[in-house]
Amino acid sequence: MGKIISVHSFRGGTGKSNVTANLAALLARLGKRVGIVDTDIQSPGIHVLFNLSPERFRYALNDYLWGKCRIEEAAYDVSGVLEGRRLKDAGSLHLIPGSMRTGEITRILRDGYDVGLLNSGFQELMERLELTHLLIDTHPGVNEETLLSIAISDILLLILRPDQQDYQGTAITVELARQLEVEQTFMLVNKAINPRDFTALKQRVESTYHVPVLGVLPLSGDVAILGSGDIFALANPDHPVTSVLEAAAQRIDAA
Amino acid sequence: MTSIRVVFPLIFALQIFVAVGLTGAIAYVSHMREAQDTAKEILELIGNMIDDQLYRFLSQPIDLTQVYADSLRGRPDLPLDDLLEPRLVKKLSNGVWTQAQMTRWANLSIANSAGQNLRFDRREYGKKVVKVSDIRRGGGVEWRLLENYGKGGMPLEVQEAAYDPRTEAYYRDALAKGGLVVSPIHFSPLLQGSAPVVTVAEPVYDAHGRPRAVVSSDIYLAGIGRYLQNLHLPNSSIAFLFFAEGHLIAGSRGSFPGPIAGRLPLATASSDPIIRATAGYIGERYGFLAVPDAESFRYVRGEQHNYVHTDHLLTDRQFAGLGLDWRLAVVIEESDLIENLITGIHSAAWLSLGLLVLAVAVGSWTAAGMIRPILTLGKVAAALEKDELDARHLDIRQLERDTRRRNEFGELAHVFLRMVLEVRARHDLLEAQLEQLRVNIDEADTQAKIRQIADTEFFADLKAKATRIREERKRAAEPSAQAFAEHDP
Numbered sequence: 001m002g003k004i005i006s007v008h009s010f011r012g013g014t015g016k017s018n019v020t021a022n023l024a025a026l027l028a029r030l031g032k033r034v035g036i037v038d039t040d041i042q043s044p045g046i047h048v049l050f051n052l053s054p055e056r057f058r059y060a061l062n063d064y065l066w067g068k069c070r071i072e073e074a075a076y077d078v079s080g081v082l083e084g085r086r087l088k089d090a091g092s093l094h095l096i097p098g099s100m101r102t103g104e105i106t107r108i109l110r111d112g113y114d115v116g117l118l119n120s121g122f123q124e125l126m127e128r129l130e131l132t133h134l135l136i137d138t139h140p141g142v143n144e145e146t147l148l149s150i151a152i153s154d155i156l157l158l159i160l161r162p163d164q165q166d167y168q169g170t171a172i173t174v175e176l177a178r179q180l181e182v183e184q185t186f187m188l189v190n191k192a193i194n195p196r197d198f199t200a201l202k203q204r205v206e207s208t209y210h211v212p213v214l215g216v217l218p219l220s221g222d223v224a225i226l227g228s229g230d231i232f233a234l235a236n237p238d239h240p241v242t243s244v245l246e247a248a249a250q251r252i253d254a255a
Numbered sequence: 256m257t258s259i260r261v262v263f264p265l266i267f268a269l270q271i272f273v274a275v276g277l278t279g280a281i282a283y284v285s286h287m288r289e290a291q292d293t294a295k296e297i298l299e300l301i302g303n304m305i306d307d308q309l310y311r312f313l314s315q316p317i318d319l320t321q322v323y324a325d326s327l328r329g330r331p332d333l334p335l336d337d338l339l340e341p342r343l344v345k346k347l348s349n350g351v352w353t354q355a356q357m358t359r360w361a362n363l364s365i366a367n368s369a370g371q372n373l374r375f376d377r378r379e380y381g382k383k384v385v386k387v388s389d390i391r392r393g394g395g396v397e398w399r400l401l402e403n404y405g406k407g408g409m410p411l412e413v414q415e416a417a418y419d420p421r422t423e424a425y426y427r428d429a430l431a432k433g434g435l436v437v438s439p440i441h442f443s444p445l446l447q448g449s450a451p452v453v454t455v456a457e458p459v460y461d462a463h464g465r466p467r468a469v470v471s472s473d474i475y476l477a478g479i480g481r482y483l484q485n486l487h488l489p490n491s492s493i494a495f496l497f498f499a500e501g502h503l504i505a506g507s508r509g510s511f512p513g514p515i516a517g518r519l520p521l522a523t524a525s526s527d528p529i530i531r532a533t534a535g536y537i538g539e540r541y542g543f544l545a546v547p548d549a550e551s552f553r554y555v556r557g558e559q560h561n562y563v564h565t566d567h568l569l570t571d572r573q574f575a576g577l578g579l580d581w582r583l584a585v586v587i588e589e590s591d592l593i594e595n596l597i598t599g600i601h602s603a604a605w606l607s608l609g610l611l612v613l614a615v616a617v618g619s620w621t622a623a624g625m626i627r628p629i630l631t632l633g634k635v636a637a638a639l640e641k642d643e644l645d646a647r648h649l650d651i652r653q654l655e656r657d658t659r660r661r662n663e664f665g666e667l668a669h670v671f672l673r674m675v676l677e678v679r680a681r682h683d684l685l686e687a688q689l690e691q692l693r694v695n696i697d698e699a700d701t702q703a704k705i706r707q708i709a710d711t712e713f714f715a716d717l718k719a720k721a722t723r724i725r726e727e728r729k730r731a732a733e734p735s736a737q738a739f740a741e742h743d744p
Contacts, residue, residue, distance in 0.1 A: 001732045119724050123731075144713060151721035163687075164695065171696045175705050179714075180721050194688045208696065 002033075002126040004134045005252060006153035010169030012043075012140040014161045015190045015217070019245070020137045021049040022233040023157075026249035027133050028082055028091040029234070035075065035094045035125060035134040037061060039149055044098025046137050049231060050078035052095060060099035064121055065114075071096070071121040072128045081231055094129055119152045133253070142173060150177055155255055156185045158211070162192050162201060167208075174209050184255050188248055189216040214248035217241055259626055267622035268615045275614050279607035286600045291562075293596065294589065295551040298564035302549075302585045305486065305494055306568055309583075312482050316455045316472035319351075319363055321435060324457040324470040326350050327365075331461065335468045338371040339387050341405025348385070348401055351375045364445075364471045366420035370394070374445055375401070384411065386445055390419040396445060418444055420469070425454035429469045433458060437577040440504070440519065443473055451476045451519060476505050476519075483507035491588040493529050496568065497522045499546075499580050501538075506530060532556040533563055533586050546582055553589070560589035628657045628664040632671050639675060642682075651675070 007020040017040070024034045038044045038061065047057070059074040079092045126134055138149045150156055156177045160170050170187075177185050187209065192201055198216040206213050220241055233242040327333065337343065351363045364374040370390030377383060383401040388394055394417025397410035420426050425438035438454040446452065456471035483494050484507050495506035502519040508527050522534035536554045537546055546565040553562050568581040589597065631653045638644040644651060654675070657668035708714055 001728070116720065116724075123728070142708065144717075147708075147714065147717055151717050152724055167696055168701065171701045172704050172708075175701065176708060176714075179705075179709055180718055181725075193684060197688055 002131045002133055003154045003252075003255070004122055004126075004136065004152060005155040005157055006136045006138055006149045007157045007159065008138045008146060008150065008173065009140050009159040009161070009166070010142070010173055011161065011166050014140070014159045014166070016140065016159045017046040017049065017137050018232070019157075019159055019188060019190060019217075020135050021046055021231055022245050023249050023252065024093060024133070024135050025081060025231045025234050026246055027253060028079070028093045030091070030249065030253060031089045032091040032132040032253065033094075033130055034091060035096070035129060035131045036078075037096045037122070037125075037134065037136045038098040039136055039145065040098060040139040042139055047095060047097040050081055050093070050095055052076055052078055052097060054097075057097055060097050062099035064096075065117060071125045075125060075129065081234060091132070092129075094125075094131070096125070118148060122152065142169075142176065147176065147180070150182060151180045154183050155252060156182045157214070157252070158185065158187045160187050160189050160205065162189055162205075171209065174211055185211050186248075186252070186255075187211050187213045189213060191219040192216050193219055212251075214251050215244035217244055260623075260630060263626045264619040264622035268619045271614045271618040272611065275607070275611045279604065279611060282607070283600065283604050286603070287597075290596045290600060291553060294553075294562045294587070295564070298551055298562050298585055298587060299549070301488065301492075301494075301587075302564040302566050302583060305483070305583060305585065306566060308486070309479070309482070309568060312479070313474060315361065316474050317435070317437075319361060320455045320457050320470050320472045323350060323363055324459050327459045327468060327470065335365070335367050335459075336369065338365055338367055338373040338468070339389060344373060344385060344387075344401075344404055347373065348375055348383075362473055364420070364473070366426060366469045366471070368421070368466055370419050370421055372396075372418060372420040376445075388418045388420075390417065390421075394418050414444065416444060423454070425456040425471055426469050429456040429458045429471070430466055433460075435577070437579055440476065440502075445473070446475070480505035480507075488585075489587055491590070492586060493527065494583065494585045495522070495527075495530050497534070497582050497584065499582060501534070503530070504581060529556075529561070529586050530584075533561065533584055536563075537565065537584070546584075562587050562589060625664070627653075628660070628668050631657060632668070635671070635675060639678060644675070644679065 009016045059069040063069045075094045078095045202213045362376040366372045374386040388396040396414035398412040428436040435457045443452045452473040496504035503522045525531045551564045564585045634650040
C-alpha cells in the first residue's frame with residue numbers, strides 16, 4: 001500500500017512546493033510511482049515546475065471535489081520531466097493540479113471540501129495508478145483543509161524556515177499532528193543562512209520539537225534562480241542541495 | 256584628545272596667518288624703512304641746500320674782505336696812516352661799494368695800527384654811512400653820511416664809548432695769523448644794540464712786512480636768522496644753527512630770541528619747544544651737542560615723531576681752516592614730511608590685515624570642508640560600532656554625498672561606504688544566524704492556540720474520521736498482506 005505524505009509549512013514562502021516537486025522527482029528516480037496533489041487551493045502553482053500549463057489540463061482537483069470528474073481524470077502524467085536525464089529504472093510522476101480558475105478557487109474557499117471524499121479520492125487514485133507515494137502540497141498555515149490533509153496522511157513533512165515566527169507556528173502544527181495521530185512526522189529546514197551552523201541547527205530543531213530533521217537546505221542562490229522553472233535536483237544532480245534532498249527522499253521511502 | 260576639527264583648521268589658519276602676516280609685516284617694515292630713508296634723504300637735501308645757501312651768504316663778507324685787502328695790496332703807495340682823511344675815505348669807499356653793492360647789509364672796516372677805524376656801512380634806511388673812530392682822539396664813534404663826510408656838520412650819531420680796533424679779537428688774530436681769520440662771536444659796539452656778530456678779517460702789510468691795515472667785515476647773526484626765516488621750509492619744520500658747546504646761533508623761526516645778558520642763549524633752553532627738544536635729544540644721543548658730520552635720525556617728542564638732519568657747516572672751500580664750529584640742525588615733523596606716504600602704508604597695512612582676516616576665514620572654512628569627510632567617517636564608524644547605523648542615518652547620507660567628490664576624499668568615502676555596507680551585511684547575516692539558532696517557543700501561547708483548534712468540534716470530528724480512515728486502510732491492507740503471507744512459502 002502506498003504512502004500519503006503531506007508536505008506542509010506554517011508560513012508561505014518556505015519553498016514547500018519546490019521541495020515537494022523535488023522529493024517527488026527524486027522518489028521517481030528511485031523507481032517509485034509517485035503522485036502529487038496540489039491542495040493549495042488558494043494559490044496553486046506546483047504544475048509550473050512540471051511544465052504543465054493550465055491550458056493543458058482539463059480537470060483539476062476542484063473538479064473531482066465537485067463531482068465533475070473521476071479522480072484519475074484529473075491526474076496528468078508528468079514523467080516527461082524525467083526524460084533525457086539518463087535515468088535507468090525510473091518510476092513515474094502523476095500530478096493533480098489545483099484549479100487556476102478564480103471562480104472555483106472562491107467556491108472551494110467558501111464551501112470547503114469533504115474529508116471523506118478527499119480520502120476516498122486519494123485511495124482510488126493510488127489504486128488506479130498503483131502509486132507507491134502520494135505527495136500532497138498543502139496550503140500554508142493551519143486551517144480546516146490543511147488539518148484534513150494532515151489527518152489522512154501517513155507521513156507529515158514539515159518545511160521549516162529558521163525564524164521565530166516559523167518556529168512558533170511549526171510547534172503548533174507538530175502538536176496538532178500528534179493529536180491527529182499521524183504515524184510519522186519529519187522536518188526539513190529550508191533557506192538556512194550559514195552552512196557552518198547546519199549541524200547545530202539540525203540538533204537544535206530536533207531537540208526542540210522531538211521530530212527527526214531530514215536535512216537542512218541553505219538559502220541557495222542557485223535554487224532561487226531556477227525558481228519554479230525546473231526540478232532543481234534533476235537539473236543539478238551533483239549539487240549539495242540535491243544530496244540533501246536525495247537523503248530526505250530515501251528516508252521518506254524507507255519510513 | 257584634541258579634535259582634528261579644532262587642530263586642522265587651527266594649523267591651517269595659523270599657517271596662513273604666519274605666511275600672510277609675515278609678508279605683510281615685512282612689507283610694512285620695509286615700506287616704513289623706505290619712508291624713513293626717503294625722509295632722511297629729503298632732510299639731507301634740505302640740509303645741503305641750507306649749507307649751500309649759507310655758504311653763499313657768508314662767503315660774501317669773506318670775498319669782500321679778501322678782494323678789498325688784495326686791492327689795498329695792489330696800491331702800496333696809498334698811505335693808510337690817516338684813515339679818516341676825507342679824500343682817502345672817498346677813494347677807499349669807491350672800491351667798497353663796487354664790491355658790496357649786491358648785498359644790503361654788507362659792511363667793511365679798515366683799521367690801522369694807530370688805532371683808527373674806518374667802517375663803511377648802511378643805516379637801516381639804506382643810506383651809505385661811514386663810522387669813524389680814532390683812539391688818539393678819545394675813541395668815540397661818529398656816524399656820518401658818506402656823501403657828507405669831510406664837509407663838516409654834525410654827525411648822524413655819536414657813540415661815546417671808546418673803540419680801539421687793536422683790542423678786538425679779530426684784529427689780534429689776523430695779525431697773529433698773518434692771513435684770513437674769522438673771529439669768535441662777539442658783540443660789536445659798532446652796531447646799534449650791540450648785536451652779536453662774527454668778524455672776518457685779513458691783514459695788509461707794507462713792503463717791509465709792517466702791517467698797514469686790517470680789513471674786516473662783520474657778519475650779523477640776526478642777518479643769518481632772517482636769511483633762514485626766508486627759506487621756504489615746510490610749516491612744521493625748523494632749521495637752527497648752534498655751536499658744539501650748546502649756544503644757539505640762529506634759527507628759522509620768527510620768534511628767535513636775541514642774546515640775554517650779553518650771551519647767546521643755550522639751545523637746550525630755547526623758548527622754541529622743537530629746538531629745545533631736539534637739542535635735548537642731541538645732547539642725550541651724542542653727549543653735549545657735538546654731533547658728528549652729516550647725521551640723520553628720528554626721535555619722538557610726546558606723540559610727535561620728528562626727523563632731524565644735523566651737519567657741520569662751512570667746513571670746506573673758503574671756510575676751510577677758519578675754525579668755524581657751526582652746526583646746522585633741520586627738524587621736520589614726520590606727519591608733515593611723509594604723512595601721505597605713511598597714510599598710504601597704513602592703508603595698505605589695514606587692507607593687508609583685512610585680507611589676512613579674510614584669508615584666515617576662508618582657510619578655516621576650507622580646512623573645515625577638507626576634514627568634514629574624515630569627521631563623517633569617524634561618526635559613521637562610531638555609529639556602526641554602537642549599532643545605531645541605518646540607511647536613514649544623517650551621517651551615512653553625508654557619506655554617500657561625499658562619495659560624489661572627485662578626489663581622494665571621494666575615493667576614501669566610497670571605499671568606506673562599501674566597507675560599512677559590507678560590515679552591515681555581515682552583521683545582519685550574523686544576526687540572522689543567531690536568530691535561526693535561537694529556537695524559542697512560547698509554550699503557553701502554543702498550548703493556547705492548540706486548545707483553540709483541538710477543542711473544536713471540527714477537530715474532534717476530524718480526529719475521529721482520521722482514526723476511522725486509518726483503520727479502514729489498515730483493514731483494506733490486511734487481506735493483501737494476509738494473501739501475501741499465504742502465498743509466501
